[in-house]
Amino acid sequence: MLFDEISQKLDFSSWGEEGSSSDNSSDDCAAMTRSPRISSPASACWTPRVQRHRSRSNAMSSPSQCTSPIPYASWSKLRLCDSPSTPKSLLSKSSKPYSSTKISRHQRSLCLASSAASLPRAPSVNVNPFTPDTVRRNSEQQWRKACRSDDDEEYGQRLKHSLTSSEEDDEAFLPPKRRAVQAFMLSRYESEFLELECIGVGEFGAVYKCVKRLDGCLYAIKRSRRPLAGSANEQLALKEVYAHAVLGHHPHVVRYYSAWAEDDHMIIQNEYCDGGSLTDAIVKKEVQGEIFTEPELKDLLLQVSMGLKYIHSLGLAHLDIKPSNIFISQQPSTGAAAEGESEEEDGSSPAGVIYKIGDLGHVTSTNNPQVEEGDSRFLASEVLHEDYSHLPKADIFALGLTVLLAAGASPLPQNGGEWHSIREGQLPKLPRELSSTFIDLLQLLLDPDPTKRPSAKELCKHPVLTEERAGRLATQLRRELNVEKFRTAMLEKELQEARQAALSPEPDLPLQLKPQAEMGSLPKSGRRLVGGRKARSMSFGCPGYGV
Numbered sequence: 001m002l003f004d005e006i007s008q009k010l011d012f013s014s015w016g017e018e019g020s021s022s023d024n025s026s027d028d029c030a031a032m033t034r035s036p037r038i039s040s041p042a043s044a045c046w047t048p049r050v051q052r053h054r055s056r057s058n059a060m061s062s063p064s065q066c067t068s069p070i071p072y073a074s075w076s077k078l079r080l081c082d083s084p085s086t087p088k089s090l091l092s093k094s095s096k097p098y099s100s101t102k103i104s105r106h107q108r109s110l111c112l113a114s115s116a117a118s119l120p121r122a123p124s125v126n127v128n129p130f131t132p133d134t135v136r137r138n139s140e141q142q143w144r145k146a147c148r149s150d151d152d153e154e155y156g157q158r159l160k161h162s163l164t165s166s167e168e169d170d171e172a173f174l175p176p177k178r179r180a181v182q183a184f185m186l187s188r189y190e191s192e193f194l195e196l197e198c199i200g201v202g203e204f205g206a207v208y209k210c211v212k213r214l215d216g217c218l219y220a221i222k223r224s225r226r227p228l229a230g231s232a233n234e235q236l237a238l239k240e241v242y243a244h245a246v247l248g249h250h251p252h253v254v255r256y257y258s259a260w261a262e263d264d265h266m267i268i269q270n271e272y273c274d275g276g277s278l279t280d281a282i283v284k285k286e287v288q289g290e291i292f293t294e295p296e297l298k299d300l301l302l303q304v305s306m307g308l309k310y311i312h313s314l315g316l317a318h319l320d321i322k323p324s325n326i327f328i329s330q331q332p333s334t335g336a337a338a339e340g341e342s343e344e345e346d347g348s349s350p351a352g353v354i355y356k357i358g359d360l361g362h363v364t365s366t367n368n369p370q371v372e373e374g375d376s377r378f379l380a381s382e383v384l385h386e387d388y389s390h391l392p393k394a395d396i397f398a399l400g401l402t403v404l405l406a407a408g409a410s411p412l413p414q415n416g417g418e419w420h421s422i423r424e425g426q427l428p429k430l431p432r433e434l435s436s437t438f439i440d441l442l443q444l445l446l447d448p449d450p451t452k453r454p455s456a457k458e459l460c461k462h463p464v465l466t467e468e469r470a471g472r473l474a475t476q477l478r479r480e481l482n483v484e485k486f487r488t489a490m491l492e493k494e495l496q497e498a499r500q501a502a503l504s505p506e507p508d509l510p511l512q513l514k515p516q517a518e519m520g521s522l523p524k525s526g527r528r529l530v531g532g533r534k535a536r537s538m539s540f541g542c543p544g545y546g547v
């Protein structure tokens with residue numbers, strides 16, 4: 001099924017070479033789909049402005065009359081979620097009929113372009129109530145900007161045009177022309193996503209940070225730069241999709257959601273990593289005059305090894321490990337272990353980040369290798385010599401160089417004497433001291449003999465890497481133990497008080513709350529005295545008990 005979807009060649013003429021550009025804006029229908037905006041709660045729910053202005057009916061709004069590639073149900077869902085109103089209020093709004101009978105060609109196109117539910121343009125963006133506040137705050141401005149620019153310029157232009165072209169009104173009920181037909185072919189990218197910014201450009205494609213209109217979550221959408229058909233890029237693109245699909249979910253591999261072909265370009269929807277790439281992090285540290293600490297470097301090595309262990313366990317090799325293909329997710333402040341982490345992955349990262357392996361365009365099977373060499377700066381010598389018998393160890397070699405770059409090594413050579421000396425076991429120079437055990441381990445990763453390099457599985461258990469994590473885990477456990485001790489002490493105290501209260505016939509009450517007891521009579525049985533049983537509330541976040 002996936003393959004069918006990918007191999008489909010679709011002529012989405014509404015989408016230009018650059019995903020964000022609007023080079024064919026003469027196509028009103030298609031252009032309409034490129035103008036998403038967040039509508040205000042006060043505005044009518046998805047009533048096209050043109051229609052509101054003219055009080056025209058939407059005669060084409062019946063689902064049966066439109067042939068949008070997107071099912072009616074999805075559109076209506078999107079429509080319903082357009083404003084922050086409750087679903088019920090939205091339902092009632094959305095079911096309001098439009099009342100007049102004649103529409104202009106522009107209106108009709110608009111209706112056709114936006115499918116059965118009479119959406120004027122690509123749907124707006126939903127706000128996911130489960131999105132952490134920090135993520136939402138960071139993205140909200142971009143959403144607004146992306147939506148507003150559409151609103152103010154393109155949409156205004158189209159509205160003006162539509163309002164002045166009354167001569168076309170008579171064509172309202174003529175068969176739709178090609179322009180309108182083209183509008184059926186809504187770009188999936190544009191109808192489902194709102195593009196916020198370009199976050200990276202690589203050899204293969206450009207990557208955009210987008211918010212999915214339906215779920216309101218952020219995604220990284222990678223689009224091949226060149227048309228695919230018949231090119232080597234087609235194979236690379238397919239490789240990437242195949243690999244993602246097989247790899248499933250792992251905390252240290254960028255998560256894949258979907259892929260499709262559009263206008264002969266491959267589009268891959270992946271998890272968005274909010275910390276950018278490791279290259280970005282290295283550059284940022286350099287600019288700030290900082291360097292990765294040894295515990296941070298060990299953590300980087302350990303986390304990427306975990307991702308590689310998973311990839312290798314499935315009989316695959318990545319073959320393009322390098323800083324620009326390792327992405328960073330900021331760890332939630334709770335420090336909780338990410339979903340799916342095994343016992344070796346407990347304990348939070350010292351830098352509070354999760355490293356994820358991405359860009360699977362060079363992944364190959366280790367049993368039946370189809371090697372498309374990655375970046376020569378990270379290429380192991382044996383792969384250059386077409387010895388593919390230890391491909392996972394080529395990933396280990398590249399990982400060693402990646403960590404050395406993070407440790408402050410100068411940019412790596414693409415070829416020449418220095419390139420060879422690194423492959424002969426000569427470590428690049430570092431601007432600072434690292435512990436000898438760590439240097440020895442890095443040296444081992446770069447061993448000219450691939451069989452001597454440790455496997456990813458071995459690295460995940462390597463004492464040099466795990467002792468840091470074990471230390472952090474012990475600290476965390478000690479802290480939790482102290483909290484539990486405090487909780488137990490409080491409970492014991494309460495128990496003691498309860499015992500004393502049970503032994504003494506009369507609790508120590510405030511004067512005004514001592515009714516009969518004052519007058520020499522015992523409280524009636526079953527009668528509850530205020531303060532007799534104190535309800536306690538406790539807070540265990542006591543800083544004094546931390547380690």
Ligand SMILES: Nc1ncnc2c1ncn2[C@@H]1O[C@H](COP(=O)(O)OP(=O)(O)OP(=O)(O)O)[C@@H](O)[C@H]1O
Pocket residue numbers: 199200201202203204205206207220222254270271272273274276277324325327358359361
């Ligand atoms: N999931 C993501 N989250 C955040 N940023 C990303 C993501 N995917 C890609 N990027 C950014 O886009 C850049 C290019 O992405 P990617 O490596 O996938 O493309 P590419 O064209 O295959 O690159 P190359 O072939 O040059 O390695 C990355 O270096 C990173 O800065």
Ligand SMILES: [Mg+2]
Pocket residue numbers: 202203324325359
């Ligand atoms: Mg890349």
